Amino acid sequence: MAPQQVTRDWRDWVGLAARLALGFGLGYAGLLKVGRLEANVAQVELYQLPLSHSVITVIGYAQPFVEIAVGVMLVIGLFTRVNAALGVTAMAVFIAGITWAWSHGLRIDCGCFSPGGELPAGDQTRYLQDIARDFAWMACGIWLWVRPRSVLAVDNWLLAPGAADETILDSDEPPEGWAAEPATPKSLTTN
Numbered sequence: 001m002a003p004q005q006v007t008r009d010w011r012d013w014v015g016l017a018a019r020l021a022l023g024f025g026l027g028y029a030g031l032l033k034v035g036r037l038e039a040n041v042a043q044v045e046l047y048q049l050p051l052s053h054s055v056i057t058v059i060g061y062a063q064p065f066v067e068i069a070v071g072v073m074l075v076i077g078l079f080t081r082v083n084a085a086l087g088v089t090a091m092a093v094f095i096a097g098i099t100w101a102w103s104h105g106l107r108i109d110c111g112c113f114s115p116g117g118e119l120p121a122g123d124q125t126r127y128l129q130d131i132a133r134d135f136a137w138m139a140c141g142i143w144l145w146v147r148p149r150s151v152l153a154v155d156n157w158l159l160a161p162g163a164a165d166e167t168i169l170d171s172d173e174p175p176e177g178w179a180a181e182p183a184t185p186k187s188l189t190t191n
Helices: 010-034 037-046 053-076 080-103 127-146 163-170
Strands: none
Touching: 010 037, 010 053, 010 080, 010 127, 037 053, 053 080, 080 127
16 A cells, blocks of 8 residues: 655654653663562652542553653554644643642652652752753643654555546546536436
8 A cells, every 4th residue: 555645845854853752761761670570669659649549559550651652652643643642741741740749849750750759858840951851742742743744754654545446536537437518317318
């Protein structure tokens, strides 16, 4: 199946940049957490969210794998709109969590690209920087959700119209075997 025609205007290149930025960001953050799943559960507990321990445990164990899966699919451009929506949702949850910690006076490292944990006395929180970074990634996800088409995406091949559709849509002449003009029944013709 031939790849769908991508115009390669500036918006297609912005889409590629947005896919790679959000995809690599999520994938890398997830990979850093995979080797320390129990520590990730402990990190989620540090946020002191009003959730049960079992929900926090599920979040702590599932989060890295979801981040990796969404990140990989964004990088390769597979089901871009769906994965962009998942990325936007993840960023909104992360921003809400960081805002929660900040507003409740917690002094923790967000744990996005580090082991996380409580900050030692004298260390400053980086909540504002973490929120700004997540808003930038959210903007990438919103761009892709609104306009998922981009350069070098698997979607260009996977979602390309079939060969029969291309023939019908791209040709001025009807497909072979079709009449050029509709036939008029003889009973309706006048002499």
